[in-house]
Amino acid sequence: MADYSIIQKDFYRESGKWLSTFEIWKKCINPNLHFVYILRKAQKYQKSPLLNTFWRIVLRHYQIKYGFQIYPETQIGEGFYLGHWGSLVINPKTVIGKNCNIAQGVTIGQQNRGKNEGSPIIGDEVWIGTNAVIVGAITIGNNVLIVPNSYVNFDVPPNSVVIGNPAKIIPTPNATMDYINRKVQ
Known part of the structure; x- marks a missing residue:
């Protein structure tokens, strides 16, 4: 290649x-x-x-x-894909992995106090749906699908679907299959 x-x-x-x-x-x-x-x-x-x-x-x-x-300070891996334009906020201290999709209305922010003070680290091949909110010094594993309108303020293991507010984790081996297409190596 x-x-x-x-x-x-x-x-x-x-x-x-x-x-x-x-x-x-x-x-x-x-x-x-x-x-x-x-x-x-x-x-x-x-x-x-x-x-x-x-x-x-x-x-x-x-x-x-x-x-x-x-912002330019945000660390974003290759294969970054924005699904729709408008109303998207990502904290500059956030780290985003490769082949990630982010829809409109998403907020990825820092938490200023408490046990999760800081900004998220998002793994590879993560699909984040419309109006999802991800906050705090949390880690989102690889191959995670975050369903639209979910509120995530806790660590999410790899190979999972996150749904709801408060969010729940559903272990799913092929969580982002058919959601993340044309991946770059």
Whole structure:
């Protein structure tokens, strides 16, 4: 396999095709992909003072335009996929693994007090449904499906479905099967 960039890997999740730079630009008409492209550029140039300033200004504009509140400091693995645009908040200290899908209305935030003070760590191949809330210094394992409208403030083991408010864990070997498609290696 060729050495594809992280942007190409993110865009592969949407189309199932490896795209050239020009084809990526053509796909940027989609607000989700456009935002991911700008986010990845802002992440790439964090250590370059001039380019960092430029990409942060561009990113801020599109955060407001599209309703995504994701910052360059957020560690996000390759194959990141935003299902729908609008109203999405992710704390900058959050860590997100590879091949993760996040729908609209999701909040992934820090907890400021108590036993779970801090921000979440989310594993690989996690599908997070519409309006789910994930808070605190918790760990979400690999291959986890978080059902829409779930509230998660506790650790979730791998290979699970999380449902409800208060949330319940249902062990499921193929939790994200047919939910996470076109995974990147």
